[in-house]
Amino acid sequence: xxxxxxxxxxxxxxxxxxxxxxxxxxxxxxxxxxxxxxxxxxxxxxxxxxxxxxxxxxxxxxxxxxxxxxxxxxxxxxxxxxxxxxxxxxxxxxxxxxxxxxxxxxxxxxxxxxxxxxxxxxxxxxxxxxxxxxxxxxxxxxxxxxxxxxxxxxxxxxx
Amino acid sequence: xxxxxxxxxxxxxxxxxxxxxxxxxxxxxxxxxxxxxxxxxxxxxxxxxxxxxxxxxxxxxxxxxxxxxxxxxxxxxxxxxxxxxxxxxxxxxxxxxxxxxxxxxxxxxxxxxxxxxxxxxxxxxxxxxxxxxxxxxxxxxxxxxxxxxxxxxxxxxxx
Amino acid sequence: xxxxxxxxxxxxxxxxxxxxxxxxxxxxxxxxxxxxxxxxxxxxxxxxxxxxxxxxxxxxxxxxxxxxxxxxxxxxxxxxxxxxxxxxxxxxxxxxxxxxxxxxxxxxxxxxxxxxxxxxxxxxxxxxxxxxxxxxxxxxxxxxxxxxxxxxxxxxxxx
Amino acid sequence: xxxxxxxxxxxxxxxxxxxxxxxxxxxxxxxxxxxxxxxxxxxxxxxxxxxxxxxxxxxxxxxxxxxxxxxxxxxxxxxxxxxxxxxxxxxxxxxxxxxxxxxxxxxxxxxxxxxxxxxxxxxxxxxxxxxxxxxxxxxxxxxxxxxxxxxxxxxxxxx
Numbered sequence: 249x250x251x252x253x254x255x256x257x258x259x260x261x262x263x264x265x266x267x268x269x270x271x272x273x274x275x276x277x278x279x280x281x282x283x284x285x286x287x288x289x290x291x292x293x294x295x296x297x298x299x300x301x302x303x304x305x306x307x308x309x310x311x312x313x314x315x316x317x318x319x320x321x322x323x324x325x326x327x328x329x330x331x332x333x334x335x336x337x338x339x340x341x342x343x344x345x346x347x348x349x350x351x352x353x354x355x356x357x358x359x360x361x362x363x364x365x366x367x368x369x370x371x372x373x374x375x376x377x378x379x380x381x382x383x384x385x386x387x388x389x390x391x392x393x394x395x396x397x398x399x400x401x402x403x404x405x406x407x
Numbered sequence: 408x409x410x411x412x413x414x415x416x417x418x419x420x421x422x423x424x425x426x427x428x429x430x431x432x433x434x435x436x437x438x439x440x441x442x443x444x445x446x447x448x449x450x451x452x453x454x455x456x457x458x459x460x461x462x463x464x465x466x467x468x469x470x471x472x473x474x475x476x477x478x479x480x481x482x483x484x485x486x487x488x489x490x491x492x493x494x495x496x497x498x499x500x501x502x503x504x505x506x507x508x509x510x511x512x513x514x515x516x517x518x519x520x521x522x523x524x525x526x527x528x529x530x531x532x533x534x535x536x537x538x539x540x541x542x543x544x545x546x547x548x549x550x551x552x553x554x555x556x557x558x559x560x561x562x563x564x565x566x
Numbered sequence: 567x568x569x570x571x572x573x574x575x576x577x578x579x580x581x582x583x584x585x586x587x588x589x590x591x592x593x594x595x596x597x598x599x600x601x602x603x604x605x606x607x608x609x610x611x612x613x614x615x616x617x618x619x620x621x622x623x624x625x626x627x628x629x630x631x632x633x634x635x636x637x638x639x640x641x642x643x644x645x646x647x648x649x650x651x652x653x654x655x656x657x658x659x660x661x662x663x664x665x666x667x668x669x670x671x672x673x674x675x676x677x678x679x680x681x682x683x684x685x686x687x688x689x690x691x692x693x694x695x696x697x698x699x700x701x702x703x704x705x706x707x708x709x710x711x712x713x714x715x716x717x718x719x720x721x722x723x724x725x
Numbered sequence: 726x727x728x729x730x731x732x733x734x735x736x737x738x739x740x741x742x743x744x745x746x747x748x749x750x751x752x753x754x755x756x757x758x759x760x761x762x763x764x765x766x767x768x769x770x771x772x773x774x775x776x777x778x779x780x781x782x783x784x785x786x787x788x789x790x791x792x793x794x795x796x797x798x799x800x801x802x803x804x805x806x807x808x809x810x811x812x813x814x815x816x817x818x819x820x821x822x823x824x825x826x827x828x829x830x831x832x833x834x835x836x837x838x839x840x841x842x843x844x845x846x847x848x849x850x851x852x853x854x855x856x857x858x859x860x861x862x863x864x865x866x867x868x869x870x871x872x873x874x875x876x877x878x879x880x881x882x883x884x
Contacts, residue, residue, distance in 0.1 A: 283784065284794075285614060285777050287607035289660050294603055295488040295539075299455035300762050307760065307820070317761075318820040329454040333492040342607050343784070343795040380454075442625065443635075444618050444771055448764035448819050455762060459603050466601065466661070476602075477661040501766050502625070502636040613806040613857075614780075617773035647772040651810040698772075 254365050254374055256349060264312055265406070266349065274406040275349040276309040279369060282344045292339035298366065298376055299332070305350035306362045306380070313401050325395050327360065327382035334378035338368070345369035355402040357393055359383050413524050413533055415508060423471055424565070425508065433565040434508040435468040438528060441503045451498035457525065457535055458491070464509035465521045465539070472560050484554050486519065486541035493537035497527070504528035514561040516552055518542050572683050572692055574667060582630055583724070584667065592724040593667040594627040597687060600662045610657035616684065616694055617650070623668035624680045624698070631719050643713050645678065645700035652696035656686070663687035673720040675711055677701050731842055731851055733826060741789055742883070743826065751883040752826040753786040756846060759821045769816035775843065775853055776809070782827035783839045783857070790878050802872050804837065804859035811855035815845070822846035832879040834870055836860050 256266035256275060266275050280301060288294040310317050320327065340346060347369050353361030360382050366375040384394045394402075415425035415434060425434050439460060447453040469476050479486065499505060506528050512520030520540040526533055543553045553561075574584035574593060584593050598619060606612040628635050638645065658664060665687050671679030678700050684693040704710045712720075733743035733752060743752050757778060765771040787794050797804065817823060824846050830838030837859050843852040863869045871879075 281784075283777060283780050284606050284608075285612055285780055288602050289605035289607065289609045290485055290487065290602075291607045292487070295491065296455050296458035296603060299458070300760060303760050303762055307758075316820065321819075326449055328449065328451070328498070329495060331492075331494045332454065333490075335490045336488060339487070342798075343793065440625075442618060442621050443765050443767075444621055444773060446766035447761050448766065448768045449761075450766045453762055459601060462601050462603055466599075475661065480660075501639075502634065608803055608805065610805070613809065614773050614776035617776070644767055646767065646769070646816070647813060649810075649812045650772065651808075653808045654806060657805070 254349075254367065256347070256367070273351070275351045275365065276305070276312060277347045277349045278305060278308040280304060280346050280348055282340050282342060282346070284342055286340075287342050292341055293344075295334070295336065298334060298336075298378070299380075301346070301348050301366060302350075302362070302364045302378060302380060305348035305364055308348075309350045309352075309362075310401070313405065315397055315401050320395070320398060323395065323397070324387045325392070325398070326385045326387075326389070327398075328385065329380050330359070330383045331381040332379065334376055336376045337374045340366075340368065340375055346375065352402045352405045353379055353381070355394065355399060358391055360394055360398060360402060413508075413526065415506070415526070432510070434510045434524065435464070435471060436506045436508045437464060437467040439463060439505050439507055441499050441501060441505070443501055445499075446501050451500055452503075454493070454495065457493060457495075457537070458539075460505070460507050460525060461509075461521070461523050461537060461539060464507035464523055467507075468509045468511075468521075469560070472564065474556055474560050479554070479557060482554065482556070483546045484551070484557070485544045485546075485548070486557075487544065488539050489518070489542045490540040491538065493535055495535045496533045499525075499527065499534055505534065511561045511564045512538055512540070514553065514558060517550055519553055519557060519561060572667075572685065574665070574685070591669070593669045593683065594623070594630060595665045595667045596623060596626040598622060598664050598666055600658050600660060600664070602660055604658075605660050610659055611662075613652070613654065616652060616654075616696070617698075619664070619666050619684060620668070620680070620682045620696060620698060623666035623682055626666075627668045627670075627680075628719070631723065633715055633719050638713070638716060641713065641715070642705045643710070643716070644703045644705075644707070645716075646703065647698050648677070648701045649699040650697065652694055654694045655692045658684075658686065658693055664693065670720045670723045671697055671699070673712065673717060676709055678712055678716060678720060731826075731844065733824070733844070750828070752828045752842065753782070753789060754824045754826045755782060755785040757781060757823050757825055759817050759819060759823070761819055763817075764819050769818055770821075772811070772813065775811060775813075775855070776857075778823070778825050778843060779827075779839070779841050779855060779857060782825035782841055785825075786827045786829075786839075787878070790882065792874055792878050797872070797875060800872065800874070801864045802869070802875070803862045803864075803866070804875075805862065806857050807836070807860045808858040809856065811853055813853045814851045817843075817845065817852055823852065829879045829882045830856055830858070832871065832876060835868055837871055837875060837879060 255269040286297040349365040414428040445456040508524040512522045573587040604615040667683040671681045732746040763774040826842040830840045
């Protein structure tokens with residue numbers, strides 16, 4: 249079972265976004281390095297810690313498209329994770345430089361999703377893929393429709 | 408989309424195992440409590456931390472069926488996570504007592520899986536469900552067939 | 567620089583408390599095991615994770631002396647850490663059973679402290695020592711005097 | 726008990742280093758932002774997570790002075806933490822931008838130390854101070870003298 253190839257090419261003029269040459273899809277990206285704290289005794293990054301990288305990916309994406317998650321919460325909404333999935337293709341070791349690629353996934357009436365692809369920043373090799381799906385809650389933790397500013401961010405993300 | 412019900416009943420004589428009354432399936436279980444360290448600023452357990460609970464579930468199961476994961480590694484095998492998935496139904500808060508239910512999932516030639524269900528230990532409410540899938544590697548990180556002792560643990564787990 | 571010896575002996579009738587034979591001091595204790603998640607690529611528990619063990623130590627102590635920290639917060643107080651220190655004597659590895667020994671430290675008008683000693687549960691060897699110091703805040707995060715129930719817990723802890 | 730003031734001013738030509746105006750001492754610095762994962766249910770960064778920031782501080786310092794910790798280990802040395810201490814002055818919240826200031830501390834025959842000061846990157850306010858002390862081990866975990874390249878990094882750090 250071979251993962252789909254991933255060939256990100258930086259967009260001229262704004263290197264925070266890349267185009268996957270294999271299918272033309274645009275992704276946001278940010279750079280990160282694994283810490284000693286992230287590794288486990290097998291010498292590689294412990295699987296749960298990729299969820300921190302995913303969080304950094306979506307936080308940076310939201311900031312870069314103009315709606316930081318802190319503002320989402322200031323506006324009275326919370327988007328807890330209700331589902332997630334990941335597949336691991338190659339391990340990251342200590343002090344590995346990585347690109348965290350993130351893009352908006354499915355937009356539903358009461359839920360949004362993010363997709364992620366992490367690659368080794370030097371070799372370009374595929375490390376892992378995953379998604380998180382979030383429901384919209386208001387300040388009282390009552391399910392509500394996705395707020396209009398978030399929905400607009402989903403719709404205006406380059407296709 | 409309503410999660411399948413989960414009605415675990417302790418097995419007489421060995422309360423480390425329960426039978427799900429709704430379908431007769433046997434699960435191992437262990438008790439745990441969330442720490443302050445596990446929560447985030449929304450007041451509930453941060454999603455990534457459930458993967459710690461899952462690890463505790465499978466480690467305790469393996470110890471209780473007689474093949475602690477430490478011995479698996481001493482015998483020259485490693486079983487890194489290659490895929491995982493989770494769905495969240497209700498949040499856990501600080502100092503929430505929980506039951507972590509674990510059972511062997513699919514056994515393949517070169518992979519094994521675990522299934523998990525976490526419930527609130529007092530209310531019995533469903534908190535989350537998930538799985539982890541692991542590939543077998545030898546000491547040199549080369550993929551190999553699942554070792555025979557692990558395979559036997561899968562086959563002998565009460566159906 | 568040799569650490570002071572530590573020779574805990576369970577108190578007859580309540581094994582949650584031990585007496586250090588070398589100086590007669592009473593400690594609360596609870597049992598724990600290190601997870602794979604706690605280790606790093608050097609094969610031992612990453613230093614920051616001992617602070618989780620310390621949290622588990624003080625949370626269990628507070629529950630066992632009748633004033634769980636959840637109730638402290640329900641009563642309108644928060645006790646954030648304002649200072650901490652640790653010394654490491656021997657490492658813990660994966661799946662190491664440990665005793666977390668905790669006792670109330672200095673009680674001041676606006677601060678309380680806990681002291682900790684972690685030992686390997688099988689060898690009895692000293693793993694680490696440490697302390698955390700906490701200030702008292704009310705619900706509005708304003709510094710206040712240590713609440714009377716907490717102060718009583720400090721004063722009534724067996725000397 | 727008032728913390729010593731800290732007035733870092735970027736060094737012209739290399740903003741990775743600052744001079745503390747109050748005493749002329751030079752510090753390395755790197756920028757970071759707190760994640761949701763770092764916070765706890767009181768709304769602020771959980772104390773143990775500052776040790777991650779410290780690790781990022783010393784890893785970035787070592788890389789910037791030309792001896793990344795990965796190379797230290799490749800050369801056959803390990804520097805586990807044997808002692809640490811922290812004091813907390815003001816909390817960081819979610820998505821708080823921070824400067825992590827790090828500098829080499831005491832250099833002993835068999836141990837080295839780092840000092841840290843974290844400030845809020847916008848307000849400049851002091852968040853926490855701390856240190857970590859590390860012993861030198863060889864590949865067999867035997868205590869050895871601090872390796873000469875590390876010692877040189879300590880000695881050549883701008884005073």
